[in-house]
Amino acid sequence: MPDIRSIAQRAKNASRILASLPGSTRENALNKMAGKLLQYKAEVMSANAADIAAAPDLTPAFKKRLQVTEKIFDYMVKRLKEAAALPDPVGNILEGKTMPSGLKVRKISVPIGVIAMIYEARPNVTTDAAAVALKSGNAVILKGGSESLQTNRILANAMREAAVEAGIPADVIQLIDSSDHAVVADLLKQDEYIDLIIPRGGKSLIKAISEGTRIPVLKHYDGICHQYIAPDADVTMATDIVINSKCQRVEVCNALETLLIDAAAAQKILPPLASALLDNGVELRGCRECCKIIKECLPATDEDWDTEYLSATLSIRIVNGIDEAIAHIAAHGSGHTDGIITSSMSMADKFIAEVDSASVLVNASTRLSGGGDYGMGAVVGISTDRLHARGPVGPAELCSYKWVAIGNGQLRD
């Protein structure tokens, strides 16, 4: 098993050097990382094929996360370049004021330090996390799902090579090259060196990590995302948004899991919408009223409303009015992403004010709640926490700050 304490210590040392380097060096390194990825493309693809071959009993959703398709590979390269081009989040004056005493007070963004990412077998997270961490001047320790280890090894080595060529210590990016579960327990003990843990994966894993460490944890719980179709929703817009929210990529946290349709709109909207969903291969599970209207709909159980399917299944519930929709989301949602489809500004305002989720959308696909579509570039995930960062976690969210106060002899009275 790798020596985790030594990895964490090296990360801390590398982070101190990284913090002293200018943004242009980090930008340059990110561009070189994109180039290295292209250079090692064949190796990445064959390592990924080997990872997939080594795990033959994968569910379709698991395989879709693990597989580096051409499209995903391009996306990984693009994300690195995008991160390079983003404005530098470090060293910005976030607030500045001169107090009546003459004391000049400034709040300046600084890197957090060392970040440990514990995540699923999803290779694009390896490059996204390294991109976001490096952009924000942090060292990162990567512990991806064991099924993706061969792919991750190539990716991490390529990025480390690029870092060194840009004049940055390789240890700003370290992969834990082990399938041993005990490494996570060891990581949790390194509070002397690690400043933040970002775990992704099952709720029970994240809960266990949060409880077993003194290191702050940024939690990425599940996305039980809703769309509520108000009585006045446009049928075509509602259909397009629901199909996109559910079908564009089913295995991700901001995919739609439960559709709420207002009873006043159900007779009109549900038949064409259900037919479009069925055409897209979605299994429907509905409340009693929904099953009356759509004969292909299976009856939903209580459990369905609390389930993140991450697959081509959708639960549908007919609700009486916006208050019932908001109450359903409060009771069953996970505070990740919830939307309303309406043409009424007052309905939209009420939904925005009363739905307590990281992202609240009006007339847009749930799939848009993410870094790219919010103009943040690469992100390490979507936080369901309320502290530090909520929603997409990009470079600015991986910064801390310090207060600098410059005086000419000011004292406390």
Place this chain on the structure above:
Amino acid sequence: MPDIRSIAQRAKNASRILASLPGSTRENALNKMAGKLLQYKAEVMSANAADIAAAPDLTPAFKKRLQVTEKIFDYMVKRLKEAAALPDPVGNILEGKTMPSGLKVRKISVPIGVIAMIYEARPNVTTDAAAVALKSGNAVILKGGSESLQTNRILANAMREAAVEAGIPADVIQLIDSSDHAVVADLLKQDEYIDLIIPRGGKSLIKAISEGTRIPVLKHYDGICHQYIAPDADVTMATDIVINSKCQRVEVCNALETLLIDAAAAQKILPPLASALLDNGVELRGCRECCKIIKECLPATDEDWDTEYLSATLSIRIVNGIDEAIAHIAAHGSGHTDGIITSSMSMADKFIAEVDSASVLVNASTRLSGGGDYGMGAVVGISTDRLHARGPVGPAELCSYKWVAIGNGQLRD
């Protein structure tokens, strides 16, 4: 023992109601709280006298924290009024942009929810914490040191009365009326209802709390604060700043604990400075070089450099150059507040860039690193964490945010 789960549940319900009320209601409640405090002044003072009488073996520092003097009482009232007058931190658009797709993306500040404060026997924290929490739309559960229970009971009841008169549920402010240590263990389990724990007190207590809960913890570790006197420092300014940093209030976290003097300035500055410190009743513990110059100085042990005295004791070390000063602070500081006294901008810039503390000061007293002197009004403390809030924690720091995205049918490609 009080039913902590029920207290937490009531706090969550009250926080939901509070979040729906406008800023003007919270402002009005804070002003009413200041008025109620004045109305109950006699009760507060006699309860405080009873608290002090019940604990006769107090150290001077402990008594100074526990005692509500006239000055501290006035300060408590003033802080409530100041909080009322501060701009509303809730509902602000922190970022706003329209994406190329036409999606309007906004980041809006919202309350965190329910905050549990666990703190020392210091009654002004009771009112400050309630003020900051209420200003930011949060419900607060207060668990102050047992020695202050009688004082806190009067304060909490006065503030609850004022809240109700302003149309806010009393349960936005709840005091845990118990000296039983088991209540803290119970509080840590309420992750369903409590969104943030802010513990203050000994390092071991804070560590135990962080490790024993899934609830995010904002840590207020100790303040081993330094001033470094550079060779070119003005003697009068250096003396005034050091005296104020050390003596203005010795028992608080931003009081000076270790003075670093450059060897090039020691012969000139140390004799008058030491004499001023001795006149102020400060015990000096110095390195060997320091003891050679100042005969009243006791020899410092290794332990002194890592000690937060919280009393009229100061350790003094003569260092060779700014790099040695910065290295000493990195090795022995607590990342709270550290300052330099210099007339050189390049020295100041180097110190600012390389000292990794929540507050870095130039030519100013360490006692200024706080909410009031940074224009933040009342604060619940000074965070030594790097996540969420670093340095003074005021109303803006007790807010989270949500993303709101308004479209007209935008989909993910």
